[in-house]
Amino acid sequence: MRIKKGDTVKVLSGNDKGKTGEVLEVIPKTEKIIVKGVNIRKKHVKPRKQGEEGGIISVEVAIHSSKVNVVCPKCNKATRIGFKENKDNKKVRVCKKCNTELK
Ligand SMILES: [Zn+2]
Numbered sequence: 001m002r003i004k005k006g007d008t009v010k011v012l013s014g015n016d017k018g019k020t021g022e023v024l025e026v027i028p029k030t031e032k033i034i035v036k037g038v039n040i041r042k043k044h045v046k047p048r049k050q051g052e053e054g055g056i057i058s059v060e061v062a063i064h065s066s067k068v069n070v071v072c073p074k075c076n077k078a079t080r081i082g083f084k085e086n087k088d089n090k091k092v093r094v095c096k097k098c099n100t101e102l103k
Contacts, residue, residue, distance in 0.1 A: 001026055001031065001065065002065070003065050003070060004023065004103075006022065007022070008020055009022075009033070009035055009070050010068060010071050011035070011067060015039070016038045016063075020078075021037045021038045024036050027062060030062070031065045032062035033063060033065050035060065035063065035068065037060070039062070040059070040061075041059055042056050042057070043057050070102070072097060073100075073102070075097050075100070077097050079095045079096050079097045080096045081093050081094070086101065
């Protein structure tokens with residue numbers, strides 16, 4: 001996965017096109033991510049106990065990771081992510097626009 005928890009991403013398509021948000025969760029198995037404030041669905045909650053009120057809560061639903069680009073913290077642009085090896089021979093993510101290493 002090119003996207004990690006805590007990244008800021010920009011949505012490229014769908015209802016939330018153009019929105020940016022923080023990645024709250026990454027699901028590598030399905031290559032989906034949950035982004036704060038993106039793909040909100042209203043969910044009805046039933047009261048569990050007597051006297052408790054039910055209601056509607058908003059939850060973020062996972063979207064496919066191919067629908068977003070990571071926003072580079074350095075150049076502040078939505079960018080594609082590349083990989084390179086750093087001096088410790090570790091594979092790191094880099095911004096394809098400004099070549100900065102991303103955490
Ligand atoms: Zn950059």
